[in-house]
Amino acid sequence: MIAIRLHPDKQSAAQAIAREIADLIAIRSESGKPTVLGLATGSTPLPLYAELIRLRREAGISFRSVITFNLDEYEGLGPTHPQSYRRFMEENLFRHLDIPAANIHIPDGLTKNAAQNCADYEEAIRDAGGIDLQILGIGRTGHIGFNEPPSSADSRTRWVRLDEVTRRDNSAFFGDMSLVPHGALTMGVATILQARRIELIAFGEAKAEIVRRAIKEAPSAGCPATWLQRHPRCTFHLDAGAAQAL
Numbered sequence: 540m541i542a543i544r545l546h547p548d549k550q551s552a553a554q555a556i557a558r559e560i561a562d563l564i565a566i567r568s569e570s571g572k573p574t575v576l577g578l579a580t581g582s583t584p585l586p587l588y589a590e591l592i593r594l595r596r597e598a599g600i601s602f603r604s605v606i607t608f609n610l611d612e613y614e615g616l617g618p619t620h621p622q623s624y625r626r627f628m629e630e631n632l633f634r635h636l637d638i639p640a641a642n643i644h645i646p647d648g649l650t651k652n653a654a655q656n657c658a659d660y661e662e663a664i665r666d667a668g669g670i671d672l673q674i675l676g677i678g679r680t681g682h683i684g685f686n687e688p689p690s691s692a693d694s695r696t697r698w699v700r701l702d703e704v705t706r707r708d709n710s711a712f713f714g715d716m717s718l719v720p721h722g723a724l725t726m727g728v729a730t731i732l733q734a735r736r737i738e739l740i741a742f743g744e745a746k747a748e749i750v751r752r753a754i755k756e757a758p759s760a761g762c763p764a765t766w767l768q769r770h771p772r773c774t775f776h777l778d779a780g781a782a783q784a785l
């Protein structure tokens with residue numbers, strides 16, 4: 540069941556989700572529990588990350604009890620590569636918050652043993668007690684994380700080949716399509732569906748058609764975001780552009 544929340548603009552969506560995260564941290568830390576967040580990269584969550592940084596700076600909210608797991612990382616890109624998701628997260632979120640470095644998890648794009656690295660990632664999520672709240676964007680192929688079509692509902696963290704549509708959409712960041720990696724490591728659909736709460740964010744007309752499909756089409760591997768319909772607590776946060784085909 541997907542709940543839809545319409546926001547007047549990106550900033551309002553960011554504020555609503557940041558408030559939800561702050562409330563969750565407050566409730567869980569009252570009973571001495573960590574808060575496990577699943578995080579996304581890309582342009583969509585940037586206003587949310589800016590808002591979390593503002594809450595840290597201006598409201599003094601602490602993120603010391605937070606444990607994070609990012610959805611994905613490009614194959615072959617290490618932490619110092621300007622386009623790696625590790626670097627993206629450092630610059631746009633982590634370096635501005637007080638999350639202990641040991642609590643931050645991102646798949647290792649430089650691993651020589653992807654299968655082992657992915658199995659270890661699944662285990663680390665389990666050991667942390669599972670993800671309390673997962674942030675998602677959505678790709679125009681219907682991907683969540685980098686689960687490109689076809690991705691089954693029982694898929695787990697693994698190596699995937701990126702769709703050419705995704706490579707083209709992300710090429711602006713790399714300057715040239717030939718520099719965009721062909722593969723990535725990503726949490727699986729089943730890994731994502733195990734999060735206790737999911738907040739998907741989509742902004743702009745370019746996402747309207749895939750948002751419509753994700754909500755209206757029968758769940759199938761051909762549009763991986765449709766699997767979210769099976770989640771008991773998933774909200775799509777949309778602006779007017781992303782909601783226009785509903």
Ligand code: F6R
Pocket residue numbers: 578579580581582583584610611675676677678679682683684685
């Ligand atoms: C990023 C990720 C992707 C993006 C999606 C949308 O970690 O997993 O699924 O959320 O490609 O990207 P943007 O936000 O750049 O439109």
